[in-house]
Amino acid sequence: MWRPPQRIKWKPAPGRWPTREEAVNSRLFSPVNVGRLHLESRTWVPAMVPWRATEEGFVTDENLEWYERFARGRPAAIVVEATGIRDIPSGPLLRIGHDRFIPGLRDLVKTVHSASGGHTRLLIQIIDFLAVRRRPDPEKFFARYLEIMPWHRERLGAEKWSEERIRKRLAQLSDEELARVLETRELEALRYGYRERVTDMDLPHIRDLPRVLPDLFAQAGRRARDAGFDGVELHYAHAYTMASFLSRLNDRTDGYGGPRDHRVRLPLEVFRRVREVVGDDYTVGCRFLAEECIEGGNTVEDTAYFGVEFAHAGMDFLSLSRGGKFDDAKQPAVGWSAYPYTGPSGYECMPQYVSDERGPFGRNIEPTAAIRNAVRAAGFTTPVIVTGGIHGFEQAETLLREEQADVIGLARQSLADPDWFRKVRSGHGDEIMVCEYTNYCEALDQKHQQVTCQLWDRKGLKEPGLRRTKDGKRRLTPAIWRPEYDPDNVDPEEMSAK
Ligand SMILES: Cc1cc2nc3c(=O)[nH]c(=O)nc-3n(C[C@H](O)[C@H](O)[C@H](O)COP(=O)(O)O)c2cc1C
Ligand code: SF4
Numbered sequence: 001m002w003r004p005p006q007r008i009k010w011k012p013a014p015g016r017w018p019t020r021e022e023a024v025n026s027r028l029f030s031p032v033n034v035g036r037l038h039l040e041s042r043t044w045v046p047a048m049v050p051w052r053a054t055e056e057g058f059v060t061d062e063n064l065e066w067y068e069r070f071a072r073g074r075p076a077a078i079v080v081e082a083t084g085i086r087d088i089p090s091g092p093l094l095r096i097g098h099d100r101f102i103p104g105l106r107d108l109v110k111t112v113h114s115a116s117g118g119h120t121r122l123l124i125q126i127i128d129f130l131a132v133r134r135r136p137d138p139e140k141f142f143a144r145y146l147e148i149m150p151w152h153r154e155r156l157g158a159e160k161w162s163e164e165r166i167r168k169r170l171a172q173l174s175d176e177e178l179a180r181v182l183e184t185r186e187l188e189a190l191r192y193g194y195r196e197r198v199t200d201m202d203l204p205h206i207r208d209l210p211r212v213l214p215d216l217f218a219q220a221g222r223r224a225r226d227a228g229f230d231g232v233e234l235h236y237a238h239a240y241t242m243a244s245f246l247s248r249l250n251d252r253t254d255g256y257g258g259p260r261d262h263r264v265r266l267p268l269e270v271f272r273r274v275r276e277v278v279g280d281d282y283t284v285g286c287r288f289l290a291e292e293c294i295e296g297g298n299t300v301e302d303t304a305y306f307g308v309e310f311a312h313a314g315m316d317f318l319s320l321s322r323g324g325k326f327d328d329a330k331q332p333a334v335g336w337s338a339y340p341y342t343g344p345s346g347y348e349c350m351p352q353y354v355s356d357e358r359g360p361f362g363r364n365i366e367p368t369a370a371i372r373n374a375v376r377a378a379g380f381t382t383p384v385i386v387t388g389g390i391h392g393f394e395q396a397e398t399l400l401r402e403e404q405a406d407v408i409g410l411a412r413q414s415l416a417d418p419d420w421f422r423k424v425r426s427g428h429g430d431e432i433m434v435c436e437y438t439n440y441c442e443a444l445d446q447k448h449q450q451v452t453c454q455l456w457d458r459k460g461l462k463e464p465g466l467r468r469t470k471d472g473k474r475r476l477t478p479a480i481w482r483p484e485y486d487p488d489n490v491d492p493e494e495m496s497a498k
Pocket of ligand 2: 412413415416434435436437438439440441442452453454455
């Protein structure tokens, strides 16, 4: 992963933990309504892909165990990982593109509701993404994948050569010569792997996205509702299709690109269609980027406008992330795909402890507050969720008191210790395993390996019946926390264990 050149090492600074009384009376543990959904506190676990689904996208026992473990910590809301809306193979990522996925997802909902004793609401993030291919072996790229075009012949001065001879010649060229002979996108396909863009208007299925996506999202929303989820989060963030429509780099000329009001058109059409299908009483919101953090990308000027448009359209919540784009991603190794969290924008999305003067904690606060202000100034009360490096009670409380956000998202901190919420609320803050923001978990995600945290994945490996990673070296969820005293604990299993 890219890191700021200043290389300043930061330590987590959670500050003082509250007593139980302070926590119970805090703003963080006060209720909030997200559309019709009542959250018992302002705590939120944002979507995180743990790489536990089957190759066909079904929910596994490992998925159930993972979300059950989060639910035991009783955050007010958990958002299930990015789940694909199409009925196409996409590896071990959850899918919701067909009714056959509903039973597994229903089990997931039941598991979370029951493990949290009814304290946690479960939403699901639904996503569309375009094709991204692995970086090819150059030999195969020139022998097979590259389509030989007139410009190759012309630039090589080889009008009369056979295709085979041209392929052989291309394979012998230096990087500089290739840069002269190949088109930009061909070079990108060679060096990074082929990647589709929403601006590839020569491809019929890309041209058609505005026609097909509203229904694909709406049917996924309907399935989420059928499975019992408490709400749906439309994934309009990071490197994926909907974020690319919103991006300032989207210059489509069909009314869905260019000026801001054109770029927001499809995201609004998708939302309206979802709303039509799931009904007015169902919670639907979106996650989008407060800043794209790439050259020429969206800044708060654009995103405050989007926030107001989304609120105006009737979204029930706005969850803000930042960065995480392909545009500045590192070159992957041959045989691997580009990963949108490896460049400077990826750093902004999941900043780690080696940082610059600003540090890794709370980089998304200011832009999120600016978007919230714009939404409030336009007369909307839509709750705004902020995420990024937040790990302490005092920090969260200050953000809420200063009205910079309405709900606090803790992604990696919940992964480091899913009991953060229960521990803080019950006055056990000093028992929290504080995230060190090392991004060990994110590196596993990058390698498509089962995500765990280095603070707990090698501890207590001899526990009977423990579920482990495929290589047997790591446990898949942290040990159960059994507090000496938690007056709110109604979990019969834990009560009997005392
Ligand atoms: C392993 C891992 C998987 C993630 N998967 C998703 C995802 O599916 N959807 C999403 O919107 N963000 C995803 N994120 C980003 C987080 O939701 C969050 O925005 C980011 O980690 C910054 O918040 P934090 O500092 O509290 O961790 C993921 C993060 C991690 C570490
Ligand atoms: S591995 Fe654990 S400590 Fe490190 S960043 Fe991830 S959650 Fe935090």
